[in-house]
Amino acid sequence: xxxxERDKWYQYHNEKFGIPLEYLRREYEEELSxxxxxxxxxxxxDRMDTYYKYSYGQQSRFFRELRENKKIYxxxxxxxxxxYCPPRAHCSLCYKPTEWVPLKGTGVIKACTVQYFTTSAFxxxxxxxxxYVQLDGTDFIMxxxxxxxxxxxxxxxxxxxxxxxxxxxxTITDVYFRPxx
Amino acid sequence: xxxxAIVGMGTTKFKARxxxxxxxxxxxxxxxxxxxxxxxxxxxxxxxVYGIYNDFFQRQYQPDAFVHDYxxxxxxxxxxxxxxxATGGTALRIGYSxxxxxxxxVCLVLGVEKCADCYNYxxxxxxxxxxxxxxxTADMTYxxxxxxxxxxxxxxxxxxxxxxxxxxxxxxxxxxxxxNHFNATKNPIAQSPQVIxxxxxxxxxxxxxxxxxxxxxxYTEGSSAVILASExxxxxxxxxxxxxxxxxxxxxxxxxxxxxxxxTFESSRVAARKAFQMGGIQDPLxxxxxxxxxxxxxxxxxxxxxxxxxxxxxxxxxxxxxxxxMPDGELPVNLSGGLxxxxxxxxxxxxxxxxxxxxxxRGEAGERQLKNARRGLVQSIGGxxxxxxxxxxxxxxx
Ligand SMILES: [Zn+2]
Numbered sequence: 001x002x003x004x005e006r007d008k009w010y011q012y013h014n015e016k017f018g019i020p021l022e023y024l025r026r027e028y029e030e031e032l033s034x035x036x037x038x039x040x041x042x043x044x045x046d047r048m049d050t051y052y053k054y055s056y057g058q059q060s061r062f063f064r065e066l067r068e069n070k071k072i073y074x075x076x077x078x079x080x081x082x083x084y085c086p087p088r089a090h091c092s093l094c095y096k097p098t099e100w101v102p103l104k105g106t107g108v109i110k111a112c113t114v115q116y117f118t119t120s121a122f123x124x125x126x127x128x129x130x131x132y133v134q135l136d137g138t139d140f141i142m143x144x145x146x147x148x149x150x151x152x153x154x155x156x157x158x159x160x161x162x163x164x165x166x167x168x169x170x171t172i173t174d175v176y177f178r179p180x181x
Numbered sequence: 182x183x184x185x186a187i188v189g190m191g192t193t194k195f196k197a198r199x200x201x202x203x204x205x206x207x208x209x210x211x212x213x214x215x216x217x218x219x220x221x222x223x224x225x226x227x228x229x230v231y232g233i234y235n236d237f238f239q240r241q242y243q244p245d246a247f248v249h250d251y252x253x254x255x256x257x258x259x260x261x262x263x264x265x266x267a268t269g270g271t272a273l274r275i276g277y278s279x280x281x282x283x284x285x286x287v288c289l290v291l292g293v294e295k296c297a298d299c300y301n302y303x304x305x306x307x308x309x310x311x312x313x314x315x316x317x318t319a320d321m322t323y324x325x326x327x328x329x330x331x332x333x334x335x336x337x338x339x340x341x342x343x344x345x346x347x348x349x350x351x352x353x354x355x356x357x358x359x360x361n362h363f364n365a366t367k368n369p370i371a372q373s374p375q376v377i378x379x380x381x382x383x384x385x386x387x388x389x390x391x392x393x394x395x396x397x398x399x400y401t402e403g404s405s406a407v408i409l410a411s412e413x414x415x416x417x418x419x420x421x422x423x424x425x426x427x428x429x430x431x432x433x434x435x436x437x438x439x440x441x442x443x444x445t446f447e448s449s450r451v452a453a454r455k456a457f458q459m460g461g462i463q464d465p466l467x468x469x470x471x472x473x474x475x476x477x478x479x480x481x482x483x484x485x486x487x488x489x490x491x492x493x494x495x496x497x498x499x500x501x502x503x504x505x506x507m508p509d510g511e512l513p514v515n516l517s518g519g520l521x522x523x524x525x526x527x528x529x530x531x532x533x534x535x536x537x538x539x540x541x542x543r544g545e546a547g548e549r550q551l552k553n554a555r556r557g558l559v560q561s562i563g564g565x566x567x568x569x570x571x572x573x574x575x576x577x578x579x
Contacts, residue, residue, distance in 0.1 A: 013454065023302040041200045048237060056322070084438070086323045089253030092439070111337040111443060119312035120301045122328030130333040130389070132437060143324045154382040156344065173326045 006032045017047050058089030061100060066174045070164040072103045074138050083138040105162035106180065107135035112152045112158075129154050133177060145176040154179065182281040183233040186415035186422035188573070189219025189408035190536045195372045195524030198297040200308075201403040204239045205251040212434050213250050215289065217416055219365065219408045221328060223252060226283035226408070229259040232272030232292035237314035239295055240327045248293065258285075261322035264432075266331075266477060268292065269405070269531020270561020270571030276409050277428050277573075286414045292406035294531035311400050312349050319565060320436070331399060332478065333389045339480035340391065341444035348498030351391055354479035356501045357383035358395045358521060362477060364508060365518025367549035370533075372401050372524035382479075396479040401524030405532035407539070411481075420578075423539040426556075427460025427574030429453060436566045446481075446567035449488035449560065453572045456558070457490070460574035466505070466512055469574075471541055472558040473534035476519040476523035485560055486514070489572070508549070516541065516549050526558075531561035535573060542577035555579075 001009065009032060010024045024045070031035060031043070053116040056063055066073040075098035077091035082097040083101060090097055112131035122128070129146040131154065147163075148154055159180040191214020193199070193207055202210070208231075216222065229252070241247065264271040269292040276290035299310040305397040312330050319325045324491045326472030343349060359379055365371035377395065385394035415422045431451035434440050440447065453465075462468045474489065476482035483497040491512060492500055500506050506514035517537035520530060538557035540546045559573040 010238070027302065038553060043200070046240060046518050048240065086320075086436070086438075111341055113333055113340060114337045114387075114390040114516050115328070116389060117332075118328050118330055119316050120304075120309040121313050121316070123243070123309055125328065128328065130327065130329045130337070132337065132443075140436075142438060143320075143327045145327050153527070156340075171326065172323050176380075 001032045001034065001107070001178055007115055012043050019045060025034045035059055045099065059087055060119050062087050063170045066164070067170040072105050074103050075099070077099045080123050084140050085135050085138040086140070086142055100160065101137070103135050105135070107133045107177070109154065109156055109158045109160060110134050110141050112154055112156060127151055133160055145173060147176050147178055183283055183544040184412040185277050185280045185409055185425045186412065187407050187539050188410045188415050188418045188422055189215045189221065190406065190539060191215035191218055192370055192405040192475070192529075192533055192536050193403045193405040194370045195401045195526055195533065197372060197399065197401065199295070201412065204233070204241075204244060204293050204295045205248045206532050207295070207404040208248045208291055208531055211293070211406040212289060212291055215229075215291075215406035215408050218319040221408065221418065223285065224255060225262050225287055226254060226257060226289045227287045228257055228271045228279055229254055229277040229289040229291065230279065231259060231263055232268040232290070232528040232532065234263055234265065234268045234294055235296070235314055237317065238299060238311070240298060248291070254289075264569040264571075266475060266562050267524070267529060267531065267561045267569035267571050268528040268563060268565025269533070270559065270573065271430070271531070271569065272528075273407070273531060273573060274428055274533060274571050278424055280409050280411050284412070286411045288409045289406060290409060290532060291404065292526070292532040293405040294526040295402050296400045296526045296527070299404055299419060308400065325564075329368055329391065333480050334335065334390055335478050336389045336392055338443050338446070339484065340477070340564055341442070342484055345444045346495035348495075349483040350498060351383060352379060353483060353498040353501050354391070354396050355379040356483050357476065358382045359506060360501070361508065361515050361519045361522040362395070363522075364549065366524025367547075368518050368523055370549075370553065371401060371522055372383065372519045373522050374518065392478055398477050398520035398525040401526040403526035403529050405529040405536050406536055407532060419542050422578050423542045424576045424578070425573055426576045427456035427462070429455030429457070429459065429570070429572040430570065431455070432569050433567065434439065435565050437566050443566055446484065446488050446562070446570065448567055448570040449562060452570035453489045453560070456572035456574050463575065465489060468556065469512055469558050470554045470556055471513050471516060471538060472518065472560065473517060473537050474514055474553070475530070475558045475562040476515055476521050477525060478510075481522065482519070484516065489558065511553060516546070516551060531559065531571065532554065534559045536577065538575050544577060
């Protein structure tokens with residue numbers, strides 16, 4: 001490719017995928033300047049994505065309560081009395097419709113570890129705690145976002161409480177957990 | 182049910198990157214080797230089962246259709262399965278059913294995975310982007326936004342096991358890493374043949390507590406295939422059939438809140454128990470000659486010793502300390518190098534493990550051949566905290 005064609009190629013992929021121009025030049029300059037043999041493997045950028053307007057179905061109230069009222073709700077089975085959080089509309093064992101019950105937002109860590117490596121989407125957050133929490137009043141454990149100053153202070157049995165972000169969007173990340181002082 | 186034999190098999194090398202092949206081109210290489218090994222042409226394949234894990238890795242939804250096309254198997258029935266890390270094992274289980282039911286006589290079971298087409302431009306490496314693609318398999322509403330990885334899920338189980346039983350210790354896990362990297366030095370298809378020490382493992386960088394770099398398998402590109410046949414066909418095709426005499430499978434609750442505990446993998450225990458019942462095995466440690474266990478992480482290999490009943494619950498660490506699972510031990514585990522040494526080309530992994538056991542049973546494992554190998558176990562696990570397990574018992578012709 002001629003230099004102006006290459007510039008257009010970089011511009012196009014930068015706009016389409018949001019990949020910075022310097023990275024595109026670093027990865028593709030050799031290829032585009034024609035230095036690679038015609039039969040050598042050819043790599044090109046791509047990304048897979050889909051837009052959604054996603055419905056929470058029967059769990060909708062859980063997220064509306066988070067966003068509007070900073071409240072966490074569980075779902076209680078009227079037959080076996082198990083309380084689910086994350087909530088579900090039916091008890092999976094009794095097949096009975098569950099009832100909403102408000103929770104205090106406190107709980108205890110049942111399992112936890114410290115992550116020093118993770119996916120592209122979370123790598124800037126490292127190191128962070130990955131923990132299953134059992135909320136008081138429930139019979140379930142849930143994966144949580146945990147925000148702490150010192151990751152070494154978190155262990156199994158640590159008491160935690162919910163905190164809510166100022167800007168809430170109706171997703172599970174509206175709430176995070178921190179140790180009770 | 183009809184008896185089912187492995188009559189042919191083939192595998193590509195397991196590599197970090199096959200930049201010169203697409204997923205269907207890799208599949209072609211493994212299928213061709215498998216058919217040549219069986220002495221069959223594509224027209225003699227009655228049906229196919231494809232194990233392909235992640236559509237993001239392949240950059241293609243329904244990639245099975247394109248594999249089927251490229252292999253020239255048009256108009257033959259096929260199905261693709263996906264059970265996370267257990268995809269290869271599940272493909273074998275479905276292929277077994279195709280033959281055992283009497284519906285078909287010859288079935289191609291093929292696993293393939295590309296992953297390193299995923300790429301993080303900023304960090305100039307595939308892995309974080311591979312992990313991002315995998316995280317779409319975590320519950321998208323509650324789990325995915327927490328940023329955990331497959332490694333952190335399994336780390337939680339290993340920590341829970343250690344809290345209850347005092348093992349696996351970091352030293353025991355390191356010994357598993359040393360063993361599997363070393364075993365890989367004898368395996369010509371392996372991705373990570375390395376002679377390393379316990380010290381090297383303990384000093385390697387932290388990934389997720391308690392796993393260090395060398396406690397983890399690496400992501401791999403590759404394809405493996407086996408051809409299954411009914412007894413009548415097997416007798417015509419080959420004089421060295423390997424029989425599948427036990428098949429066990431289980432799928433646990435994916436939301437760990439629905440499980441009584443996480444310090445053991447119940448799906449693995451159920452699958453192993455079923456496979457041993459079917460295979461008539463009462464004491465796996467004595468009656469098996471070798472095993473390929475799903476060592477995505479060193480700690481989970483040690484948990485697998487218990488889940489496959491090689492020892493009592495809580496005593497897994499002893500088997501690496503006392504040498505039982507070493508190449509010259511009573512029950513060698515992962516002579517291929519396992520996922521840690523040979524590699525984890527997800528959809529192909531369970532089939533590579535089966536290839537390895539069958540190779541020993543046929544007496545064709547070269548430098549690493551186990552003497553007088555008569556019966557072996559394959560364990561294939563996958564999903565959040567081991568959602569799926571498939572176990573297979575393989576036996577040589579007597
Ligand atoms: Zn109930």
